[in-house]
Amino acid sequence: MKRAKISKIKKIVELIKNNNSFLITAHMNLEGDALGSELSLFLLLKKLNKKVTVYNHDATPDVYKFLPKHKLIKNNFKKGKIDLAFVLDCSDSSRAGKVEDKLNDAGNVVNIDHHISNTFFGDLNWVEPKMSSASEMIYHLAKEMRIMDKNIALCIYTGIFTDTGSFSYANTSPDTHRIVSELMKFNIKPHLIDKEIHSLCVPDDIDFIGKCISRLKFAPGQKISWITISRWQKKNYDLTEIIFSIMKLLKKPEVFVIFKRISKDRTRINFRSCSKLDVNKVAKFFGGGGHKRASGTTLNKNLKESEKKVINFIKGCLNGKK
Numbered sequence: 001m002k003r004a005k006i007s008k009i010k011k012i013v014e015l016i017k018n019n020n021s022f023l024i025t026a027h028m029n030l031e032g033d034a035l036g037s038e039l040s041l042f043l044l045l046k047k048l049n050k051k052v053t054v055y056n057h058d059a060t061p062d063v064y065k066f067l068p069k070h071k072l073i074k075n076n077f078k079k080g081k082i083d084l085a086f087v088l089d090c091s092d093s094s095r096a097g098k099v100e101d102k103l104n105d106a107g108n109v110v111n112i113d114h115h116i117s118n119t120f121f122g123d124l125n126w127v128e129p130k131m132s133s134a135s136e137m138i139y140h141l142a143k144e145m146r147i148m149d150k151n152i153a154l155c156i157y158t159g160i161f162t163d164t165g166s167f168s169y170a171n172t173s174p175d176t177h178r179i180v181s182e183l184m185k186f187n188i189k190p191h192l193i194d195k196e197i198h199s200l201c202v203p204d205d206i207d208f209i210g211k212c213i214s215r216l217k218f219a220p221g222q223k224i225s226w227i228t229i230s231r232w233q234k235k236n237y238d239l240t241e242i243i244f245s246i247m248k249l250l251k252k253p254e255v256f257v258i259f260k261r262i263s264k265d266r267t268r269i270n271f272r273s274c275s276k277l278d279v280n281k282v283a284k285f286f287g288g289g290g291h292k293r294a295s296g297t298t299l300n301k302n303l304k305e306s307e308k309k310v311i312n313f314i315k316g317c318l319n320g321k322k
Contacts, residue, residue: 008126009144012110015124016145019083021051023106026088026134027095028057029238032197035064036159037088037112037134040142040152042069047147053077057097062236066196067158068151083107087122089134091115091289112137116280117289129291132171135159139179153186158193165241166194170293200237208233212243218253219311223275223318225253228307232260232268244272255279255314259307262298267306270296277317285313 016022024041026034038054045052054073064070077099085106087093090113093100103109111122114137116129131137135156142148142156160180164172167180201209217226225247233239240258247256254275260268269286271279272294279295286309288297299306 009141011124012141013144015084021083023082023085024054025056025096025099027090028097030056030058030061032064032162033133033135033159034089035067036155037138039067039069040135040138040155041086043152044142044147055099057099063197063200067155077102081105085109086112088112091117092119093121115290117284132176133160133163136176136179150186153183153188157183157188161193162197205239209239209243213246219315222252223254224311224314225250226257226311228259228303230261230303240270259303261303265300265302267299267301267303269306269310282314282317
């Protein structure tokens, strides 16, 4: 590891040793890496007999309730000071939702993240855009502290597994595979984790996904493929990645976009890229962020206006005009 990375880890270890009460949180709209990194850090701190609370804006999705200690996650928090707050997998403190206000009660805020769009909002910022996931970063912290067991390994593996698209995304590095090989020594069952995470649809979901796919649109030359969804189904699990996985079966498109109507004048937009186009820069232009290959934003515009504005901007990027 590079010296700068080691230095950050050592500083975090010292903060852990010198403090007793901890708050852990992650971004809104929880997924595998947010929960995997949170719970693995929670378990690590509990092994040191620390006082720890995991506090999230949203409830834990059902598909991740196989993770150990998920029942201890809170969606409300009593007033009171805490020594140290860990914010994981969160590019900006506002992405923590209602938990952001609680960060003001912390003596220090440690920001651990792998998003290239991170705003460095913590008192200590450990940001590694080249790492696959926040969970991979927690692995390095656990390794430095020489703390690991089956439950910690399961949480870290789940976070890496989900944020690498089952090890298929460009953020999967040789280091990622080496880490996973170490985690596998703790009797991890990949096929069971895959089933827990991906076996989530009911027949109505398949009907909804089919209707979405039937509305596929393409820019001239088919370099851009997108869908506009006027009635997004709000559930305890997210169908976004399933729809993207089907869109990615197409040969020609380099950029994929899903537009979801949240309200009359509010649209959620998700981007995926399989080309040189950095969709984090696209999302950032529109007030969002994320990764080079996967990003998102929300516009205070209606669905039709958002679609026109964003697709024209991407066309300009692909044509070298942006």
